[in-house]
Amino acid sequence: MNLTQEEILEQCAQMCKNTLMETLEISFCEVGKDYLIAKMPVNPRVHQPDGVLHGGAMVALAESVGSAASYMFxxxxxxxxxxxxxxxxHVKSVREGYVYAxxxxxxxxxxxxxxxxxxxxxxQNLVSVVKLTTIALPKN
Known part of the structure; x- marks a missing residue:
């Protein structure tokens, strides 16, 4: 079954409903042959106390996009x-706008x-570099 880019992005959006990804407002915006891109707004919801993007939120974004990519591919x-x-x-702080993984x-x-x-x-400034290993497990 070959899905279009739009169908893949829609499946990713559906997977986010009622999850941490929805809470963090993560959305998937581009898919290619061997990559997937998601974005997340940087606002007080994902700030650490001093007003910059929390490292844990970046890790959640990274694991979300990597896991979704594994599932899709x-x-x-x-x-x-x-x-x-x-x-x-984490190599750069961000206070506002969007980050893209x-x-x-x-x-x-x-x-x-x-x-x-x-x-x-x-x-396009590098904010964080992440390595993620995923495992595929049978549902039954």
Whole structure:
């Protein structure tokens, strides 16, 4: 089953309903052959006490886009995707606007997948570098 880019983005949007992704206002905005991009607004909802984007919110964005990418690219409704390891280096603070997370596949395995995720601000400045490993588990 080959889905269009619009259909993939709509499936991602449906997966976000009543989840942390909806709470953080994460939305998926672009998909390609080996990548998926999601964005998140930077506002007081995701700030740490000193008014900058919380590192935990960036990690949640990264794991959300990487896990969704695994699910979409494996193209199987018979699998659960789970993050099993994540590592993030935050290199720039952001106070407002949007951040964009681009998940690119490093290893598209059937069981485990490795993702390189770069988070950038609206001016394309690098904000965070994340490595995510996901695992595909059968639903039954």
């Amino acid at each position: 494996l193209n199987s409704k018979d699998l659960f995707i789970r993050g099993i390891e994540i590592s993030a280096n 681009r998940a690119e596949v490093v290893h598209p395995g059937r069981t485990t997948q490795l993702w390189d995720i770069k988070i950038r601000d609206e001016e």
